[in-house]
Amino acid sequence: MAEQGTIEPITGKYVHVEIGGVDHRIYFEENGPEDGTPILCQHTAGNNCQEWRHLLTDEEITEDYRVIAHDLPYHGKSVPPTSQSWWEEDYKMTGKQFTETLVALADALELEDPIYMGSSMGGNITLELADWYPDRFQALIGLECGAHSPGFYIDWLDHPEVNTTEVNAYSCWGLMAPQSPEETRRETMYLYEQGANGVFKGDLYYYSVDHDYRDKLDQVKADECPLYIVNGEYDYLTTPEDGKETAEGVGDGAVAVEMAQIGHFPMSEHPELFNAYLKEILGDITGDREGDLPSVLTPDDVGIELHPPAPAREKSAE
């Protein structure tokens, strides 16, 4: 618990970014030294930058790194572009649109040699980034990344007879590990409940339909831009095994690491454990970490003690 009166060191601003010739007002939050290596952090489908709030306040990481987390257009505080009649069409994300947005944002913020990190849709897009823009980032961290993640482009996620506020959240409930603390799992769901109508489903068009690298992994230039595929043990959409196969398919420059006892929203479902895992990955990028990364990182490896599974609801003895 923070003390009364604590003001967190996160700052939020808006930057105007031209994407496909259209002006977008993009919200981003940041913390860390201005001359620190930027880490551009991408939220998951239908969510917003608040998923990264515990990385933005990690004292150790923000001592060296300028952590930046943005809201994609139509998400969080990035309102739809005011010059477009966006209400006349379904929002639908594609790999092309997604990569153009990320590169335009990195350019607008004048980021030099940034590290890119994203989870879920933000993890998958590392393959397109390493294919189409291998010289824009110094390294790519694909959390919950796979060559193919079918089956989640579901009509019920945007349907007038379904409470999509809750459904879009709790369809993701089991993507998190039971070992993750209840309060942070619930907060992740709360963030999902903030999504605009149809946006989660529209992002999933990219995630489950548009994105398919099963026969194109040879095009992913991880030899030019190191690629870390880092998947949680409880991620049933892109398993650690999927991550391993994807990295093997890419070849030189791609490394797969499994994160034990965590799921598909590592940065928000269990921030303490994820931030400790991330320090190992960052250490490998900078060369400060001795030896190769293990194929599996465990809580013991990074000195994190797990909480017992959720607050027990003991029944009164009658």
Place this chain on the structure above:
Amino acid sequence: MNDTEFASHEWWENYKETVNSDPEMQVRGHDKFSDNFYVEIGEERFLIQMQNGTVQEILPNPALNNRWSFGVEGDREAWEEFVQETPPAFNHEIVASHYRSAVRNEDGHLMMRGDNKKIFQNLRPFQRALDLMRVANNNGGS
């Protein structure tokens, strides 16, 4: 640990109490959950009759006189994994388990059956009711 045998009459009675004393089943609209669902464990089927977010009755072997909107099917081993205090990956929640069966064609998981629209209309209270099988089985947890 609940010392009654999993899915025995006593076990289900304890489950009913667990659901009916769960605060989350009575908030956020979950008190409108009135669709019956079945749980099929191997060859055995149990009908969970729901009214306003509470379990009214649990009937073994439902038949022609009974109604349900949807159900969950799996072998006993998958269910025993599901109700463990810390369940193993992919049998730790219903959508996870269903996905590994339906999309990835793997064995050893649970499948949702029935009216998909009603499943999604009631997703959270249904999911919570299933998760409460774990709470009932372990006398706590979530």
